[in-house]
Amino acid sequence: MGAATVAIPEVVLESSNGQRRIPVIGLGTAPEASSKVSTKDAVVEAIKQGYRHFDAASAYGVEQSVGEAIQEALQLGLISSRDQLFITTKIWVTDNHPHLILPALQKSLKTLQLDYLDLYLIHWPISAKPGKVTYPIEQSELVPFDMEGVWKSMEECQRLGLTKAIGVSNFSIKKLQKLLSFATIPPAVNQVEVNLAFQQHKLREFCKSKGITVTAFSPLRKGASRGTNMVMDNDVLKELADAHGKTVAQICLRWIYEQGLTVVAKSYDKERMKQNLEIFDWCLTDEDYKKISEIHQDRLIKGPTKPLLHDLWDEEDDHQ
Ligand code: NAP
Numbered sequence: 001m002g003a004a005t006v007a008i009p010e011v012v013l014e015s016s017n018g019q020r021r022i023p024v025i026g027l028g029t030a031p032e033a034s035s036k037v038s039t040k041d042a043v044v045e046a047i048k049q050g051y052r053h054f055d056a057a058s059a060y061g062v063e064q065s066v067g068e069a070i071q072e073a074l075q076l077g078l079i080s081s082r083d084q085l086f087i088t089t090k091i092w093v094t095d096n097h098p099h100l101i102l103p104a105l106q107k108s109l110k111t112l113q114l115d116y117l118d119l120y121l122i123h124w125p126i127s128a129k130p131g132k133v134t135y136p137i138e139q140s141e142l143v144p145f146d147m148e149g150v151w152k153s154m155e156e157c158q159r160l161g162l163t164k165a166i167g168v169s170n171f172s173i174k175k176l177q178k179l180l181s182f183a184t185i186p187p188a189v190n191q192v193e194v195n196l197a198f199q200q201h202k203l204r205e206f207c208k209s210k211g212i213t214v215t216a217f218s219p220l221r222k223g224a225s226r227g228t229n230m231v232m233d234n235d236v237l238k239e240l241a242d243a244h245g246k247t248v249a250q251i252c253l254r255w256i257y258e259q260g261l262t263v264v265a266k267s268y269d270k271e272r273m274k275q276n277l278e279i280f281d282w283c284l285t286d287e288d289y290k291k292i293s294e295i296h297q298d299r300l301i302k303g304p305t306k307p308l309l310h311d312l313w314d315e316e317d318d319h320q
Helices: 039-049 063-075 098-112 147-159 173-182 201-209 235-244 248-258 270-275 286-293
Strands: 010-012 021-023 025-028 053-055 086-091 119-122 166-169 189-193 213-217 262-265
Touching: 021 025, 021 086, 025 039, 039 063, 039 270, 053 262, 063 086, 063 098, 086 098, 098 147, 119 147, 119 189, 147 166, 147 173, 166 173, 173 201, 189 201, 201 213, 235 248, 235 286, 248 262, 248 270
Parallel strands: 025 053, 025 262, 053 086, 086 119, 119 166, 166 189, 189 213, 213 262
Antiparallel strands: 010 021
């Protein structure tokens, strides 16, 4: 994928058109009100540093900025072709209807100024009435999710060459089993929360057995969260970081990498962006693993609706 400042390892997506390779670390682009750096500037800087994988979503409102950054990177000669990048975007729940998938993808491609995506994801396994995007989603806006119909439309998008791979996000084992029962193209990816305080062993094992690549989101358990951070403020992790001469963020990202996962971490800060790539030439010890296994586990992102849905995770949290 072109000359990069830091060579980021890649893994092959089993269920993709042409065995697409995904760089193990990507830059997240979920908006944060406090961010002083624009998405466009952050993406250009990330490309300079060697990032090649970018995680967007139609609901983030960043597709235009990501597209402009790609154009600028091409003009500056940071990359010679768009093919050197791995671009993901996601369908929002208001478009999660069989007849709206293709138009939603075409709209995202236009906004991103791209001819194809590398990965198109179903953002959440729920559907809301078409129309205005609100967050959190009022439960009264929800309508039944036609998983089979939606997936058929996703498969059509891949067959048309508009995306190299298709996948899902926030799917439980139960929902993946249902999807696999009718999919002719299995999902290449399940993007879910994975961090040291929500390690998701069961779901990861299941995905591995089915050839589904897991992408970890909120790897630092930060994003728009408030209050004490169960990962970044964890004293045990601070000790591990000191012992390795690394930061807590690097311990988290290294652990995710050692699990064989891919990850999207968001930093728009030049130094932290760089720091997050410095995880490939050292390793955690057995003793570190023992301490990491004792961290209290709890999901950070419990769902996008207000109030929360009681069956979104199919009661799998207790067995993770
Ligand atoms: P995250 O990557 O765990 O944390 C991001 C926060 O951590 C930002 O505030 C960032 O601030 C800070 N940070 C980054 N690197 C750091 C470092 N080395 N040291 C200290 N602080 C650091 O959280 P996230 O944004 O929730 O998740 C990452 C991406 O996953 C998102 O951007 C999005 O693309 C994706 N995501 C997907 C879903 C889904 O439903 N599929 C849900 C959530 C997230 P600075 O920018 O100031 O460095």
